[in-house]
Amino acid sequence: MDDRRVLTxxxxxxGDEACAEGALAAGCSFFGGYPITPSTEIAEHLAxxxxxxxxxxIQMEDELASMAAILGASAAGARAMTATSxxxxxxxxxxxxxxxxxxxxxxxxxxxxxxxxxxxxxxxxQSDVMQARxxxxxxxxxxxxxxxxxxxxxxxxxxxFNIADRYRTPVIMLCDEVVGHMxxxxxxxxxxxxxxxxxxxxxxxxxxxxDPFRALGNDxxxxxxxxxxxxxxxxxxxxxxxxxxxxxxxxxxxxLVTRLVEKIEHNAEYLIRTxxxxxxxxxxxxVAYGCTARSAxxxxxxxxxxxxxxxxxxxxxxxxxxxxxxxxxxxxxKTIIAAEMNLGQISREIERTxxxxxHGVYHAGGEMIPPEPILRAIRGADR
Amino acid sequence: xxxxxxxxxxxxxxxxxxxxxxxxxxPGCGIGIVMRCYAQxxxxxGVPADQHVVISGIGCSGRVAGYMNIDSYHTTHGRAIxxxxxxxxxxxxxxxxxxxxxxxxxxIGGNHLIHAARRNVDVNVICVNNFNYGMTGGQxxxxxxxxxxxxxxxxxxxxxxxxxxxxxAAAGANFVARWxxxxxxxxxxxxxxxxxxxxxxxxxxxxxxxxGFGKSNNIDDGLEEMELYRQRCVLVRxxxxxxxxxxxxxxxxxxxxxxxxxxxxxxxxxxxxVETA
Numbered sequence: 001m002d003d004r005r006v007l008t009x010x011x012x013x014x015g016d017e018a019c020a021e022g023a024l025a026a027g028c029s030f031f032g033g034y035p036i037t038p039s040t041e042i043a044e045h046l047a048x049x050x051x052x053x054x055x056x057x058i059q060m061e062d063e064l065a066s067m068a069a070i071l072g073a074s075a076a077g078a079r080a081m082t083a084t085s086x087x088x089x090x091x092x093x094x095x096x097x098x099x100x101x102x103x104x105x106x107x108x109x110x111x112x113x114x115x116x117x118x119x120x121x122x123x124x125x126q127s128d129v130m131q132a133r134x135x136x137x138x139x140x141x142x143x144x145x146x147x148x149x150x151x152x153x154x155x156x157x158x159x160x161f162n163i164a165d166r167y168r169t170p171v172i173m174l175c176d177e178v179v180g181h182m183x184x185x186x187x188x189x190x191x192x193x194x195x196x197x198x199x200x201x202x203x204x205x206x207x208x209x210x211d212p213f214r215a216l217g218n219d220x221x222x223x224x225x226x227x228x229x230x231x232x233x234x235x236x237x238x239x240x241x242x243x244x245x246x247x248x249x250x251x252x253x254x255x256l257v258t259r260l261v262e263k264i265e266h267n268a269e270y271l272i273r274t275x276x277x278x279x280x281x282x283x284x285x286x287v288a289y290g291c292t293a294r295s296a297x298x299x300x301x302x303x304x305x306x307x308x309x310x311x312x313x314x315x316x317x318x319x320x321x322x323x324x325x326x327x328x329x330x331x332x333x334k335t336i337i338a339a340e341m342n343l344g345q346i347s348r349e350i351e352r353t354x355x356x357x358x359h360g361v362y363h364a365g366g367e368m369i370p371p372e373p374i375l376r377a378i379r380g381a382d383r
Numbered sequence: 384x385x386x387x388x389x390x391x392x393x394x395x396x397x398x399x400x401x402x403x404x405x406x407x408x409x410p411g412c413g414i415g416i417v418m419r420c421y422a423q424x425x426x427x428x429g430v431p432a433d434q435h436v437v438i439s440g441i442g443c444s445g446r447v448a449g450y451m452n453i454d455s456y457h458t459t460h461g462r463a464i465x466x467x468x469x470x471x472x473x474x475x476x477x478x479x480x481x482x483x484x485x486x487x488x489x490x491i492g493g494n495h496l497i498h499a500a501r502r503n504v505d506v507n508v509i510c511v512n513n514f515n516y517g518m519t520g521g522q523x524x525x526x527x528x529x530x531x532x533x534x535x536x537x538x539x540x541x542x543x544x545x546x547x548x549x550x551x552a553a554a555g556a557n558f559v560a561r562w563x564x565x566x567x568x569x570x571x572x573x574x575x576x577x578x579x580x581x582x583x584x585x586x587x588x589x590x591x592x593x594x595g596f597g598k599s600n601n602i603d604d605g606l607e608e609m610e611l612y613r614q615r616c617v618l619v620r621x622x623x624x625x626x627x628x629x630x631x632x633x634x635x636x637x638x639x640x641x642x643x644x645x646x647x648x649x650x651x652x653x654x655x656x657v658e659t660a
Contacts, residue, residue: 004659030473032465051655056472058654061498065465068458068495072438072469075456076477080469098459227454227470228477230433234400234449236457245403246449246457 005053006191015153015179016041018186019109020049022157023081025194029055030080032069034062034088037121038177039111042083063088067095071104075235077226079161083109086128087118096170097136100260102235103222105164105199107157109173111180114365124177125365126290127342132172133319139257141264143271144172144319146289150184162197163271167263168221174318176341178291178368199224214242220263264320273316274325278304282311283334284381287350289315292369296339299374308382321349330354335381339374341365398422398432400452407446411605413564413590414511418447420567421482421509424574425453435478438467440492443518444484444511461492464499467506472654478578485512486524489545493525500554502652503582509574510585512547513592521595528632532599546629547587552645557582559645563589563612566641582651589631600634608633615639
């Protein structure tokens with residue numbers, strides 16, 4: 001059964017399928033989802049694959065139910081995932097808040113399409129970036145990754161599960177239709193080379209002080225206690241104390257919400273992933289992520305060939321935002337260009353953290369931003 | 384002078400969280416009666432309490448999860464059932480019960496309710512039906528009789544209510560029963576029976592909500608509503624009542640049909656397993 005779970009070897013497949021294989025390689029044993037373009041191949045692939053390896057695939061009645069189902073499965077100990085696109089992500093916002101409040105690990109894959117509303121179902125977008133960060137009501141912090149290749153659809157899905165379990169938090173995979181549907185080479189390593197981080201569980205040494213919402217360590221992550229393990233836990237979406245009991249007090253609320261936010265923000269250095277190209281002497285830096293980073297990389301390469309000191313910063317993680325990195329960048333480079341398939345979402349974060357205006361190369365979505373407008377922006381900044 | 388004696392032990396001490404008492408329910412509320420029947424059924428089930436799990440949505444009945452001393456999940460409004468479905472499929476050895484109210488299960492959660500019944504997932508639902516949204520102060524809901532008053536229907540409810548037993552039977556549940564809060568033995572017995580039945584089960588319990596529903600509808604207190612149940616309840620077998628007769632209107636002198644309305648063996652949902660060479 002195990003060699004069916006990790007399909008070690010070289011493959012040629014699309015990003016959605018690679019994401020599904022990444023989930024299986026990470027040990028995902030429960031998928032609850034609702035079909036939606038352009039993420040459907042994830043569900044279809046898992047519907048075929050999960051029954052082969054004793055894992056559960058269920059197609060739910062909607063995205064509200066999908067999100068609730070993966071939380072129930074994860075609360076019982078399963079590594080659980082759902083996959084959707086913008087309209088579904090909107091519906092999942094309700095129980096995303098529950099996942100934050102109950103600190104239930106899970107992975108939500110959003111293969112972005114042109115939005116808002118029904119938008120462009122079969123065409124790409126990157127406009128769910130702020131919804132991923134702020135979409136559910138209340139103060140919270142989130143973790144989100146943005147793959148730019150089929151290989152990263154696989155690799156980052158494994159990372160997403162590991163981060164979700166390690167920090168007891170939902171993790172969003174902010175993919176886009178281009179990366180979801182393009183077909184590339186995928187290398188799946190042997191199963192013993194796939195790193196798995198387990199959930200923090202109650203320890204003997206805790207001397208019975210273990211509570212499902214009491215963080216004993218500096219990481220602010222409480223141990224996870226699952227249904228059926230004899231702890232007789234209480235998990236509630238109401239403001240609760242460390243034992244899990246509801247407490248309607250301003251202090252309890254402030255302490256809880258602050259810890260939930262700091263759990264992500266104080267651990268940001270372990271969550272953030274970025275990649276730099278030609279950055280060492282760069283005076284003009286293009287910031288991009290997902291499929292747009294592929295165009296940005298080419299634009300920057302061509303700018304270099306023209307003798308322009310351009311570089312690229314690729315955001316592999318979008319949330320938490322790498323504030324320190326941008327504060328430094330803002331002090332050293334001449335121009336920051338942000339290329340994204342929306343009308344300026346991550347660029348707001350760049351402006352907030354650098355205190356400087358960003359030159360945006362934006363498109364509302366529907367087609368991948370080609371290298372040319374990015375290259376033109378670089379040339380313009382070089383004048 | 385007589386002295387009040389307080390018992391040191393109660394047979395349900397191990398199943399109810401005494402440290403969460405007093406509960407939030409109003410005098411005359413029926414939810415505690417149903418919770419007690421559920422607790423008794425857990426004790427009598429022969430299934431270890433650590434294997435029982437209760438999942439609730441939002442509302443007064445949703446607070447049951449917080450008072451049961453078993454693994455308990457108080458989820459979002461209407462989403463208790465899909466949460467329970469995920470939990471049951473991930474860990475089939477759990478005895479998974481959803482305990483919630485009519486508004487939570489049949490209005491905001493109505494789609495999940497019928498789809499879980501259609502799939503026939505092995506989840507037991509206990510639905511306390513008090514004909515209104517009690518926690519928020521007596522608004523009309525999907526079970527409020529036409530003409531009855533609520534704070535959001537001051538001139539009388541213009542809508543027709545759901546008839547929950549027929550809805551659930553039509554949707555595909557394996558077992559459907561309706562009782563009232565005077566039927567404590569039958570409630571306990573049918574919860575026990577539901578534990579033993581594979582597939583989706585649904586037990587509706589009519590319960591007084593004197594503050595939310597009673598006060599707007601000329602029912603003075605919980606006791607008066609219990610007396611109405613006692614006078615009007617008619618036991619049916621094999622669902623031999625017409626659909627219209629199953630509708631309830633406490634303000635009319637007509638029978639309230641109770642009992643088991645469905646008990647069958649549709650195959651329960653099981654995750655697909657495929658043997659590979």
